[in-house]
Amino acid sequence: LQMYGTTQDITDVWETQHHLRQLSRSVEQSPATVVITDLAGAIEYVNPKFTETTGYTIDEVLGKNPRVLKSGETPGAAYKAMWDTIASGKEWRGVFHNRRKDGSLYWESASISPITDADGVITNFVAVKEDITSRKMSELAVEESEAKYRGLVEGTTMGLFINQGMKIVYVNPAA
Numbered sequence: 257l258q259m260y261g262t263t264q265d266i267t268d269v270w271e272t273q274h275h276l277r278q279l280s281r282s283v284e285q286s287p288a289t290v291v292i293t294d295l296a297g298a299i300e301y302v303n304p305k306f307t308e309t310t311g312y313t314i315d316e317v318l319g320k321n322p323r324v325l326k327s328g329e330t331p332g333a334a335y336k337a338m339w340d341t342i343a344s345g346k347e348w349r350g351v352f353h354n355r356r357k358d359g360s361l362y363w364e365s366a367s368i369s370p371i372t373d374a375d376g377v378i379t380n381f382v383a384v385k386e387d388i389t390s391r392k393m394s395e396l397a398v399e400e401s402e403a404k405y406r407g408l409v410e411g412t413t414m415g416l417f418i419n420q421g422m423k424i425v426y427v428n429p430a431a
Contacts, residue, residue: 284303284304285304289303289386290305291303292382293321293381295381298321309356309385309387311356312324316357326355330352330353338350345372348366348367349366350365351363351364351388363388364386364388364389365386367384368384369382414430415428416430
């Protein structure tokens with residue numbers, strides 16, 4: 257009885273597959289929205305957080321442009337700056353005021369970067385985004401409160417001033 261065989265060390269392959277599974281699970285379970293598009297902007301991948309945030313299913317957005325989220329509230333110049341930046345191979349960071357499938361508006365902070373191949377050629381774009389609606393609403397509430405306060409202080413006929421220590425830091429028009 258004769259037996260022939262070969263062996264091959266597949267440790268590197270196993271480790272690579274393990275790392276790819278980790279990366280895949282990390283993106284799938286990320287608390288941030290992840291969107292990957294082709295060079296023309298057609299969506300090739302979205303993670304579950306995208307569906308949770310926007311209300312769109314994966315099937316509804318695959319092949320479509322992320323402009324399906326466009327509310328009309330973000331200036332066109334912001335989109336042009338974004339495309340100019342990422343097309344030149346650089347990362348772009350900014351804020352979008354977008355629209356969910358149900359029509360409600362939300363704010364998101366985004367980081368969009370080119371994905372390159374081994375030769376440095378851009379093949380895709382990846383957006384990592386965070387819903388910042390609550391933070392933005394808090395900022396707007398503070399701004400509104402400040403505007404009301406300023407209106408009261410500047411509109412009164414009584415002279416007011418604020419000092420810190422021995423230094424006057426504010427005087428209203430009546431003073």
